[in-house]
Amino acid sequence: MNGRDRELGMGRAITRRDLLGGMGIALSGSLLLPWASREALALPAEPNPPAPYPPALTGLRGSHPGSFEVAHAMRDGERWSDAEDSGETYDLIVVGGGLSGLSAAWFYRQKAVPEARILILDNHDDFGGHAKRNELHHQGRMLLGVGGTFNVEDYDAYGRAARRLLRSLEIDVTRDGEFRDRNLYDSLDMRGGFFFDRETFGTDRLVVGREAESRADFLARTPLSENARRSLVRLDDPMDYLPDLSRREKRDFLRGVSYREFLLETAGVHPDAMPFLATSDAYWAIGIDALSAWGALWSGYPGLGGLGFPDGEDGLSLNFPDGNASIARLLVQSLIPGVTPKGDKWNVTPPADMERIVTARLDYSQLDLEDARVRLRLESTAVHVAHRGAPSAAREVEVTYVQGGAARKVRAAHCVLACYNSVIPHLCPELPGEQRRALSLALKAPLVYTNVLLRNWTAFHELGVRRVRSPGCYHNSMRLARPIRIGDYRPSIRPEDPTVLFLARIPLEPGLSAQDQWRAGRLDLLTTTFETFEREIRDQLGRTLQAGGFDPARDIEAITVNRWPHGYAYGQDVETGDVAWVGDEVPPGRRSWELGRKPFGRIAIANSDAGGNAMTEAAIGEARRAVRDLAPRRSRRRRRG
């Protein structure tokens, strides 16, 4: 270990149980559970290993080692012709245990067959898909982090089905203000800041906003050139840069240029300002060179406010300390009530409501019980889905999946594919060629959400900063956990106490098309070791917070890196191959997601991909639509029964 590594604390024992995964070793179908890691570390085996509890695992999570290798082998042509027939039959098999797959199971029981027998398959060791919970434990205290799907962002965008589902789970979005303390950091005089790194800006400097400070005064403290500062100040004035165009012409123009081109060529922004404006939030998971100016307008990026389009109102949002994982957990509880058994050990008296679910420790041993009506089978990758007989006449669908290296067949009257839609052409080769092509255009933008358990946040307090943008750094932004006090959950409210720091990384290759940047980003995520993530995190935190007395070797207690090589959903224009940043950019009839999601015999297609829209409301809405797509067959089946 070199001197810098020692300074950063690289050798320090932190809570990091997946050392094997961090070394990039392929563990086909393996269980990355606490005791598996004990073996990996050559520790003595525990006589009675506890039931697995994936939310508390740290290290490389999200698309964790062991979760994707089988699917990649399927993509590369491997077949499992010797699969054993399990004899298991169901009314419905759902492939994908994310919010869409769980919702599909829920709608199927609500709207179709209340007593239905359902099997849900997911390739991860935890359910929820992107909606993942990170638990970090410190001296007996549990702190929560958001591993993926962050929040209910805009409840106004939720359709009837999604609202009905949330209401049935007794999730009340109007209560957000009751749980979230919006004043904590203000009351401690802590604001937003910007970290200029020496590799991008020539010097390491943290500049923190001050109360009532003008933009010009803030920029004067930065290492940006005079030209860049002047441009940025001017950009704050709402100006119409396209005064001679009608609204429709403006819209068409903005759809045809990148935001970067708009800034440089239309708004006349100086090139020196570009690194400052480079997208550093994880809103689109793409840089300003590939995002259309129309997409940028939708998210309120600077320089577009004077073009005469109305500002979007922010609807109600709802934030759980573990993000929308709480919704996934409530859904699972509703499908499999046994996951919240009675007793102190589980921290909850069932059924848990939206408050109590936050601290409930769910019993994962109940997920896949033989006699249960709904079974959720983790670490199980579907590799083949086909009708038994001609799709128009078949009465069953057969699904082959791989778990622990062994392939098994299960059958059902119906199947909902709620997995990534681009997997489906490999999974279900009997679909018509045109549909397979459309499905293969379902894009997912890669991104990383990292949670770091800190011994305390005194350095942040000292510097008066609560969140930092850092477009030149490995992680493009960081912020202290939102203080959400819900049920028995207590967030960190004193700087001397431990807390969770949230960081986001968007791996990009500026200059390439969005598709190629995402391809490169995916590869980056799957080949980066945990050790590299850890070193980058320690280095970045050390440099950003140095003046506040932060010591990465002393202050970092645990790290959970949630990598999502297949993250935000986007559709494409099937004719031009353009990314549909905002759905209306592509005319009907050319939308890859609409052409891809058609039902086929007893198979229907869900997932947010099927809506060409990354958001939770799309995941739920598409689940409802997929179940409805199965309806004609369902009613015939019920009459028979």
Ligand SMILES: Cc1cc2nc3c(=O)[nH]c(=O)nc-3n(C[C@H](O)[C@H](O)[C@H](O)COP(=O)(O)OP(=O)(O)OC[C@H]3O[C@@H](n4cnc5c(N)ncnc54)[C@H](O)[C@@H]3O)c2cc1C
């Ligand atoms: C980091 C991140 C942050 C986000 N934040 C927000 C947010 O704040 N608000 C919001 O509304 N949305 C957000 N999203 C979007 C999010 O994708 C959706 O809200 C929603 O969670 C998607 O659910 P889904 O079920 O459609 O897909 P997924 O969550 O991707 O679930 C699909 C599941 O199917 C599994 N699968 C794939 N192939 C197979 C196979 N062959 N066999 C078995 N299983 C398979 C996948 O591994 C996955 O577990 C975020 C996404 C990411 C990645």
